[in-house]
Amino acid sequence: MSLNIDQDRLLSDIETLSSFSEADPPAVTRIVFTPADLKARAWMKTRCEEAGLTVRHDAVGNTFARWNGSDPAAPVVGTGSHIDAIPNAGKYDGVVGVLGGLEAIRTLRQSGFRPEHSIELLIFTSEEPTRFGIGCIGSRLLSGTMSPDAARKLTDNDGATLDEVRHRACFGGELEQVKLPTGYYKAFIELHIEQGPLLGRQKIPLGIVTKIAAPASLRVLIEGSGGHAGGVLMPDRRDALCAAAELILAIESAARGSGAIDTVATVGICDVFPGAVNSIPSRVRLSVDIRDTDLQRRDVVMRALESTSAAVAAKRQVSIQTELLNADAPADCAPAIIDALSQSCRQLNLNFLSMVSRAYHDSLFIARISPVAMLFIPCRNGYSHRPDEYAHPDDIARGTLVLAETLAALAG
Numbered sequence: 001m002s003l004n005i006d007q008d009r010l011l012s013d014i015e016t017l018s019s020f021s022e023a024d025p026p027a028v029t030r031i032v033f034t035p036a037d038l039k040a041r042a043w044m045k046t047r048c049e050e051a052g053l054t055v056r057h058d059a060v061g062n063t064f065a066r067w068n069g070s071d072p073a074a075p076v077v078g079t080g081s082h083i084d085a086i087p088n089a090g091k092y093d094g095v096v097g098v099l100g101g102l103e104a105i106r107t108l109r110q111s112g113f114r115p116e117h118s119i120e121l122l123i124f125t126s127e128e129p130t131r132f133g134i135g136c137i138g139s140r141l142l143s144g145t146m147s148p149d150a151a152r153k154l155t156d157n158d159g160a161t162l163d164e165v166r167h168r169a170c171f172g173g174e175l176e177q178v179k180l181p182t183g184y185y186k187a188f189i190e191l192h193i194e195q196g197p198l199l200g201r202q203k204i205p206l207g208i209v210t211k212i213a214a215p216a217s218l219r220v221l222i223e224g225s226g227g228h229a230g231g232v233l234m235p236d237r238r239d240a241l242c243a244a245a246e247l248i249l250a251i252e253s254a255a256r257g258s259g260a261i262d263t264v265a266t267v268g269i270c271d272v273f274p275g276a277v278n279s280i281p282s283r284v285r286l287s288v289d290i291r292d293t294d295l296q297r298r299d300v301v302m303r304a305l306e307s308t309s310a311a312v313a314a315k316r317q318v319s320i321q322t323e324l325l326n327a328d329a330p331a332d333c334a335p336a337i338i339d340a341l342s343q344s345c346r347q348l349n350l351n352f353l354s355m356v357s358r359a360y361h362d363s364l365f366i367a368r369i370s371p372v373a374m375l376f377i378p379c380r381n382g383y384s385h386r387p388d389e390y391a392h393p394d395d396i397a398r399g400t401l402v403l404a405e406t407l408a409a410l411a412g
């Protein structure tokens with residue numbers, strides 16, 4: 001099939017979507033169900049309808065834009081990603097998979113291709129964990145990985161429940177309805193920026209993902225004793241921030257010492273109370289994010305966190321409580337879709353790298369109910385989750401072309 005991706009239309013869509021943001025450009029901040037996210041969703045819906053797709057959403061706001069195949073009862077060939085963005089992010093994470101997916105479908109429609117299987121673009125709700133503390137809420141519910149009861153217990157940073165927040169955003173209905181029926185998908189492909197440096201360093205234009213790493217995240221609450229920064233003598237201190245510092249370095253050292261480059265650990269939030277220059281920190285909250293492609297190796301780091309917490313708590317006379325938010329298994333991509341993507345690359349004479357994804361994606365959860373694969377394009381210096389995240393237009397168009405060819409091959 002000879003397809004022409006409309007690169008200008010795709011880039012202009014990426015620019016427009018980046019304007020729905022709470023941050024000054026080039027930064028993008030688009031937290032789920034905030035006004036910026038709702039405006040972006042409304043614009044996406046119009047864009048999908050203009051492309052001739054039928055749009056529906058479920059109770060948690062996952063949005064499906066469908067191109068009916070000649071056999072509407074046949075399992076769906078899906079593609080998509082997310083449009084929410086963490087604070088101070090860039091404009092490509094998730095967006096390339098959503099707008100690239102839409103462009104792939106528009107291109108196929110314009111080429112005269114008629115699919116047998118319906119092709120659906122899926123925009124997942126809250127891939128990012130910013131608001132509710134846990135990522136991939138939409139795909140966890142779609143795949144049955146998170147129960148509706150567990151979802152109802154989620155609260156945002158201001159204490160509002162997921163139900164309150166989604167109802168305010170006009171997403172009604174029962175969360176029980178979100179889970180997709182078994183066999184819904186024939187295949188699901190997510191196009192995404194690599195969010196790492198390997199493709200760029202090796203000057204390879206595409207990555208075909210074979211495995212998605214297993215993420216875990218925890219909250220840690222450290223309570224010591226506050227007081228006057230001048231008056232309290234050093235031997236009498238129970239400084240919560242000093243305890244946190246020891247813990248943070250121990251987490252880093254456990255990840256570095258795993259023996260594998262795929263083990264990564266990050267403390268991304270450190271909230272210090274009361275946060276005054278002349279007051280001893282009495283309370284610290286940490287967020288901990290630990291990932292690995294190998295579950296056992298990741299869990300060694302989690303156990304190191306537990307044992308160091310106990311040791312630091314005893315030594316410094318502070319209390320340390322850890323709350324596990326999620327500890328997910330890794331996912332393998334489906335050989336048949338990997339083959340289909342590889343075949344498209346070969347037909348287009350494009351070199352590709354087989355690689356793992358150390359970032360998590362909604363595909364990690366969709367993999368539990370469907371064969372999935374992911375296609376990566378390079379991003380400059382591997383930068384992501386920062387305003388200078390950048391993907392070259394040629395790379396975006398190339399990824400979109402391979403996606404379109406593969407969707408066509410799978411949808412028949």
Ligand code: GLV
Pocket residue numbers: 127128135358359360361
């Ligand atoms: C997704 O944004 C991740 O943190 O991997």
Ligand code: MN
Pocket residue numbers: 086093128385
């Ligand atoms: Mn992200």
Ligand code: MN
Pocket residue numbers: 082093094127192361
């Ligand atoms: Mn993403």
